[in-house]
Amino acid sequence: MIKFFVTIEETVSKTFEVIAENENQAKEIAMNNYNSGKIVLAPGELTQKQIQVCDDNNTLIDWEEF
Numbered sequence: 868m869i870k871f872f873v874t875i876e877e878t879v880s881k882t883f884e885v886i887a888e889n890e891n892q893a894k895e896i897a898m899n900n901y902n903s904g905k906i907v908l909a910p911g912e913l914t915q916k917q918i919q920v921c922d923d924n925n926t927l928i929d930w931e932e933f
Contacts, residue, residue, distance in 0.1 A: 872921045876930075879911035 883906055887893035900906040920928045 870923050874919045876917050878915040879908045880914045881908045881911040
């Protein structure tokens with residue numbers, strides 16, 4: 868038997884309304900709200916999932932969508 872390390876990565880998306888004077892301010896407000904926990908993506912919409920496998924020799928298998 869061989870030990871493998873499997874990594875699963877998900878991309879989740881959700882749209883939020885932000886009132887701001889310009890695009891940069893909207894982005895800043897959204898990032899601040901996200902970092903402070905005011906914006907949460909859960910449950911959100913799963914837009915991508917992928918998997919990668921690595922063996923004991925650190926040989927990586929390319930990411931694969933599933």
